[in-house]
Amino acid sequence: xxxxxxxxxxESVSSKTAPDNPYGIxxxxxxxxLLAAVGYAGxxxxxSIARYGKAHHLVLPNIEYVLWAIVIGVIIANTITLPRxxxxxxxxxxFWLKAGIILLGARFILGDILHLxxxxxxxxxxxxxxxxxxxxxxxxxxxLPPKLITLLAVGSSVCGVSAIIATQGAIEAxxxxxxxxxxxxxxxxxxxxxxxxxxxxxLHMSDHAYGLWTGLAVDNTAEATAAGALYSDAxxxxxxxxxxxxxxxxxxxxxxxxxxxxxxxxxAVIENKGAFLWKKFPKFxxxxxxxxxxxxxxxxDPKLYPSLAGLIKYGFTRPQIAALGNLSRWAFxxxxxxxxxxxxxxxxxxxxxxxxxxxxxxxxxxxxxxxxLVLGADHYYHL
Numbered sequence: 001x002x003x004x005x006x007x008x009x010x011e012s013v014s015s016k017t018a019p020d021n022p023y024g025i026x027x028x029x030x031x032x033x034l035l036a037a038v039g040y041a042g043x044x045x046x047x048s049i050a051r052y053g054k055a056h057h058l059v060l061p062n063i064e065y066v067l068w069a070i071v072i073g074v075i076i077a078n079t080i081t082l083p084r085x086x087x088x089x090x091x092x093x094x095f096w097l098k099a100g101i102i103l104l105g106a107r108f109i110l111g112d113i114l115h116l117x118x119x120x121x122x123x124x125x126x127x128x129x130x131x132x133x134x135x136x137x138x139x140x141x142x143x144l145p146p147k148l149i150t151l152l153a154v155g156s157s158v159c160g161v162s163a164i165i166a167t168q169g170a171i172e173a174x175x176x177x178x179x180x181x182x183x184x185x186x187x188x189x190x191x192x193x194x195x196x197x198x199x200x201x202x203l204h205m206s207d208h209a210y211g212l213w214t215g216l217a218v219d220n221t222a223e224a225t226a227a228g229a230l231y232s233d234a235x236x237x238x239x240x241x242x243x244x245x246x247x248x249x250x251x252x253x254x255x256x257x258x259x260x261x262x263x264x265x266x267x268a269v270i271e272n273k274g275a276f277l278w279k280k281f282p283k284f285x286x287x288x289x290x291x292x293x294x295x296x297x298x299x300x301d302p303k304l305y306p307s308l309a310g311l312i313k314y315g316f317t318r319p320q321i322a323a324l325g326n327l328s329r330w331a332f333x334x335x336x337x338x339x340x341x342x343x344x345x346x347x348x349x350x351x352x353x354x355x356x357x358x359x360x361x362x363x364x365x366x367x368x369x370x371x372x373l374v375l376g377a378d379h380y381y382h383l
Contacts (some may be wrong), residue, residue, distance in 0.1 A: 031089015031376035032334070034189035035096070038076070038341065042069030066229045066336050070193065070250045073340015093338020097222050098284040099123065100331030104240055105291030106324035119377050120212055127370055128253070128268035133159030136348035142358050147173040147266075151258055152355065156362055159247045160185050166250060166280055170258035171267045177305045180352060184359035190343055192367075196227045199371070200235075201238075206213050207234035209378040215242025216374070217367040222339045225332065236372045246283055251280035 042065040054062035082090070119286040134151050139149030149174060155164040161182050166192070168178040196218065211228050214235070218224035221243055228239025255276055261267035270276050377383060 026327070027085075027279065028089040028092055030035075031086040032092060033089070033163025034086050034341070035090060035093060035334040035337040038072050038337035039065070039069045041072055042066070042320075042337070043333065047302060063275075063365045064230050065333070066226050067193065069333065069336040070226065070340040072244065073337050074190075074343050074345075075340075077341050077344055078346070085101065090341050093222075093335050093342065096334040097225070098287075099336055100225075100328045101221070101240060101244065102284050102291055102294070103324055103328035103331060104237070105288040106293065106295045106321050106326070107237060108241065108288075108292045119381050120242065120306045120383070121245065123212065123216060123370070123373055123377060124242060126170050126373065128157050128246065128249060130369060131362070131366050132253070134356070134365060136192040138362050139358050144354060144358060145177060147171060147261075148355065151177055152359060152362070154253055154257065155181055155185045156219055156359070156366065157246075158250050158253050159243070160189065160222070160223075161283075162247075163250050165255070167254050167257055170254050170276075170280075171261040180355045183248060184355045185219050186343065187345075187356060188359055189218060189220040190361075192218045192223055193227050193230065196367075197230045200231050203375070206378060206383065207232050208238050208383040209374050211235035212242050214239040215244075215246065215375040216370045217241070217363075221247065221326055222335055228338055229332070246286050246287060250282060251277040251339055254280050281382035283324055295324070 017025050036122070037291065045068045046063060049063070050061055052058070078099055089218060093121055135156050137151040139152055144152070150171060154167045157163075164178055164181050164185065167173070169176075174203055196210075196214055200213075205213070210231050211234070214224055214228045218227050218239075224243040225236065229236035239362045255270070258267055258276070262269045269311040308340065374383075
């Protein structure tokens with residue numbers, strides 16, 4: 001799911017439109033080049049540390065390029081004012097996130113997706129119900145505005161900023177409420193990049209268990225992808241898979257709240273529910289499944305599946321499938337750089353204390369509860 005975040009300096013935390021770009025595609029080039037430079041700088045630092053340790057026979061911590069790219073981006077975003085010429089291109093990190101997830105489908109044959117297991121899907125459903133319920137009652141306890149509570153609940157249960165923006169339009173919430181909810185979700189997402197890998201390593205979690213937990217508990221797709229990748233490549237794959245399942249529920253959740261507020265006379269009535277669901281459904285999920293299907297067909301043996309021999313003949317070969325999977329890494333390189341460049345802590349701190357407090361309490365509670373559920377499922381069902 002794409003994540004609309006903060007472009008420094010920020011006039012409004014919530015923005016339904018892209019940064020001004022009067023030069024069209026050409027105007028995107030400087031910002032994309034900056035994303036590539038920051039992402040590659042992160043990769044260069046990772047490789048340089050590894051080479052230095054090997055040359056001097058030292059055991060140095062293996063800090064992935066993911067974290068370096070984000071850190072470099074955050075430093076730039078919070079120490080200088082990013083010139084306007086870069087902003088439109090930097091905002092394309094949302095596109096690279098979607099492209100990376102679609103291409104990541106090449107590294108999942110359909111059997112891998114099924115390997116997520118039934119218990120994992122049950123946990124995803126529990127997380128959705130738990131987060132929506134807990135955040136709603138917590139927000140009421142702190143006397144937050146009702147529509148702000150809705151935005152925080154949807155953002156923490158489904159897919160972060162994208163869910164907030166989709167819900168804002170559907171329930172006709174104020175821009176200020178949307179801005180506050182987005183700021184809270186963004187700040188907590190940034191913190192998760194530090195604490196989730198530490199918890200995973202401390203508890204010696206398996207790649208599957210950690211990836212599932214990250215996909216359940218981290219809201220923004222970009223941060224969930226990064227937190228998973230910081231643990232291991234395999235954990236990153238499971239994090240993306242679990243998070244994608246959550247993302248696929250956005251249309252149904254937003255539709256439910258839209259109907260609720262419409263019945264209260266505080267939002268427009270939805271005439272065509274099917275069209276509404278299709279509009280809100282994240283289309284990149286279909287791209288992910290399609291690429292995964294193509295990858296699955298390409299791995300089949302025509303002799304064992306004569307009825308599919310024609311499709312297999314024209315499917316991707318294993319080297320081609322591997323190449324597609326590697327392309328996802330390059331797309332994520334730009335994505336993680338964008339996460340850092342779009343995070344402005346000064347703007348986040350201007351949004352008020354209460355929503356952050358509700359968000360923090362809620363996110364910690366959800367993270368702890370889902371962690372216990374995942375550890376229990378891993379113990380009894382061997383994820």
